Amino acid sequence: xxxxxxxxxxxxxxxxxxxxxxxxxxxxxxxxxxxxxxxxxxxxxxxxxxxxxxxxxxxxxxxxxxxxxxxxxxxxxxxxxxxxxxxxxxxxxxxxxxxxxxxxxxxxxxxxxxxxxxxxxxxxxxxxxxxxxxxxxxxxxxxxxxxxxxxxxxxxxxxxxxxxxxxxxxxxxxxxxxxxxxxxxxxxxxxxxxxxxxxxxxxxxxxxxxxxxxxxxxxxxxxxxxxxxxxxxxxxxxxxxxxxxxxxxxxxxxxxxxxxxxxxxxxxxxxxxxxxxxxxxxxxxxxxxxxxxxxxxxxxxxxxxxxxxxxxxxxxxxxxxxxxxxxxxxxxxxxxxxxxxxxxxxxxxxxxxxxxxxxxxxxxxxxxxxxxxxxxxxxxxxxxxxxxxxxxxxxxxxxxxxxxxxxxxxxxxxxxxxxxxxxxxxxxxxxxxxxxxxxxxxxxxxxxxxxxxxxxxxxxxxxxxxxxxxxxxxxxxxxxxxxxxxxx
Amino acid sequence: xxxxxxxxxxxxxxxxxxxxxxxxxxxxxxxxxxxxxxxxxxxxxxxxxxxxxxxxxxxxxxxxxxxxxxxxxxxxxxxxxxxxxxxxxxxxxxxx
Numbered sequence: 001x002x003x004x005x006x007x008x009x010x011x012x013x014x015x016x017x018x019x020x021x022x023x024x025x026x027x028x029x030x031x032x033x034x035x036x037x038x039x040x041x042x043x044x045x046x047x048x049x050x051x052x053x054x055x056x057x058x059x060x061x062x063x064x065x066x067x068x069x070x071x072x073x074x075x076x077x078x079x080x081x082x083x084x085x086x087x088x089x090x091x092x093x094x095x096x097x098x099x100x101x102x103x104x105x106x107x108x109x110x111x112x113x114x115x116x117x118x119x120x121x122x123x124x125x126x127x128x129x130x131x132x133x134x135x136x137x138x139x140x141x142x143x144x145x146x147x148x149x150x151x152x153x154x155x156x157x158x159x160x161x162x163x164x165x166x167x168x169x170x171x172x173x174x175x176x177x178x179x180x181x182x183x184x185x186x187x188x189x190x191x192x193x194x195x196x197x198x199x200x201x202x203x204x205x206x207x208x209x210x211x212x213x214x215x216x217x218x219x220x221x222x223x224x225x226x227x228x229x230x231x232x233x234x235x236x237x238x239x240x241x242x243x244x245x246x247x248x249x250x251x252x253x254x255x256x257x258x259x260x261x262x263x264x265x266x267x268x269x270x271x272x273x274x275x276x277x278x279x280x281x282x283x284x285x286x287x288x289x290x291x292x293x294x295x296x297x298x299x300x301x302x303x304x305x306x307x308x309x310x311x312x313x314x315x316x317x318x319x320x321x322x323x324x325x326x327x328x329x330x331x332x333x334x335x336x337x338x339x340x341x342x343x344x345x346x347x348x349x350x351x352x353x354x355x356x357x358x359x360x361x362x363x364x365x366x367x368x369x370x371x372x373x374x375x376x377x378x379x380x381x382x383x384x385x386x387x388x389x390x391x392x393x394x395x396x397x398x399x400x401x402x403x404x405x406x407x408x409x410x411x412x413x414x415x416x417x418x419x420x421x422x423x424x425x426x427x428x429x430x431x432x433x434x435x436x437x438x439x440x441x442x443x444x445x446x447x448x449x450x451x452x453x454x455x456x457x458x459x460x461x462x463x464x465x466x467x468x469x470x471x472x473x474x475x476x477x478x479x480x481x482x483x484x485x486x487x488x
Numbered sequence: 489x490x491x492x493x494x495x496x497x498x499x500x501x502x503x504x505x506x507x508x509x510x511x512x513x514x515x516x517x518x519x520x521x522x523x524x525x526x527x528x529x530x531x532x533x534x535x536x537x538x539x540x541x542x543x544x545x546x547x548x549x550x551x552x553x554x555x556x557x558x559x560x561x562x563x564x565x566x567x568x569x570x571x572x573x574x575x576x577x578x579x580x581x582x583x584x
Contacts, residue, residue: 102568104568105560196543198543208540211540306527307532308524312524312525324503325564327503329570329579330568330569330577332568333570333572340502340582341582344579346505349503350505350506358502359514362518363521365498366518376525376540379529380526380528381540382531382537382539383528385537420520421521422567435539435542462543467567
């Protein structure tokens with residue numbers, strides 16, 4: 001029999017129902033796996049084995065008495081990115097400024113997962129305040145890519161992606177502001193879904209750029225991603241930007257046929273800068289979808305050339321405002337013996353934030369400051385409209401768009417840390433979904449000769465998560481890629 | 489080139505300080521990023537409205553009714569404060 005920690009959520013669920021194993025046995029298997037591999041992968045900032053085992057025993061007891069009903073996520077071991085607050089469990093967002101932060105409340109997504117009976121094993125590493133594309137900007141340590149420990153897992157949800165790839169958890173939550181779920185999913189060979197802006201509550205997500213941030217699942221299969229999304233999606237009165245629209249049944253959606261669907265290939269995404277292996281793998285996967293009865297047409301997203309600039313004006317502008325809350329008064333690090341209040345603010349922030357966070361606060365403050373506002377922030381906000389219109393036009397012709405998630409294969413640790421602009425450019429295919437608020441999914445579509453995964457991205461109109469999962473599920477079945485046991 | 493004084497002014501607005509060595513490194517990357525942003529000026533935005541919220545029109549995000557509901561207890565609200573006295577945040581003296 002496959003070891004417990006290599007089973008999918010559906011298999012774990014069925015095994016629990018058949019009483020092949022208890023929740024406690026599942027918890028022990030995954031905690032054992034973390035002990036075995038996490039000193040090498042370093043996906044977790046915090047793991048709480050005693051609490052997890054206590055929760056697991058409590059769940060077994062409640063299942064026996066019928067106090068807890070058996071939902072899809074009951075007894076399923078999950079992890080949360082460390083920028084999602086959890087009452088009584090330290091939450092740092094990968095930042096020294098929140099080194100000892102113990103949240104007095106839990107994020108809505110954490111509450112929903114707990115009430116569905118999921119086991120939260122711990123908190124995963126991320127770039128500080130989710131600002132980065134490699135998880136190397138964490139104040140604590142860099143996470144490794146389980147496929148090749150010398151490479152980055154992507155970012156900023158690199159810990160969540162690596163934990164799923166290394167079978168340390170069955171699935172995890174990440175957050176995506178410009179690709180932070182999809183890019184690490186691509187680099188770690190797992191499924192990652194950024195939902196429509198407003199589909200999942202942001203209450204309790206430590207804010208980076210509030211008009212772009214969205215929480216979503218990372219999982220081993222599309223069905224697993226669908227189950228996690230089902231549990232967290234839906235309106236929340238605590239988040240005024242959460243959508244009141246009804247949530248689809250994603251498990252029904254993924255079972256539907258893809259025959260007759262129209263796929264659009266954005267021609268601007270296949271130009272210079274795209275790695276040849278990534279390109280050929282994505283094109284080969286598109287042919288497989290054609291074989292399944294989808295039609296394929298080339299479409300144009302003419303404002304793609306402005307994507308990175310627009311994003312790196314808008315996101316830091318919002319971040320500079322959001323991160324003003326770290327004033328060393330209410331919570332967070334305070335520098336010792338300040339001269340006065342002003343000195344306390346400046347020294348605490350300068351010592352507490354890492355270089356990339358400071359850089360983005362500076363960029364954001366600059367583009368919002370008087371004299372530069374019109375040329376940068378207002379201009380970028382107008383280009384944001386053009387980018388959203390590009391998508392709206394494309395979706396008049398096609399049902400979904402398909403392309404690469406990243407321009408390159410996972411890069412080596414340290415390769416881009418000295419050059420922030422190069423790091424930003426690796427987000428070229430992901431940032432526009434956030435600017436337009438549309439849902440987008442990354443899934444593995446090939447494994448290269450060097451044994452690295454290639455990510456394929458599927459994008460759809462607002463609230464069409466079910467459609468993305470349906471196309472992804474069909475391709476997943478068609479490709480039949482085997483997930484290797486990682487790290488080797 | 490962004491003048492150093494301008495960078496210092498932005499740092500001041502951001503409530504951040506940089507050592508002279510950090511500043512030198514920072515200015516180099518900052519300039520490179522601003523140069524990259526330059527091509528935004530060529531985007532055809534004549535008559536285009538800015539977007540600040542991608543889904544305002546479609547998602548339906550109604551205001552909740554303004555009802556009283558319990559909030560964090562005072563002790564919980566200050567539980568992460570670097571310094572507190574009698575359930576209040578303590579800061580360096582502001583008024584002479």
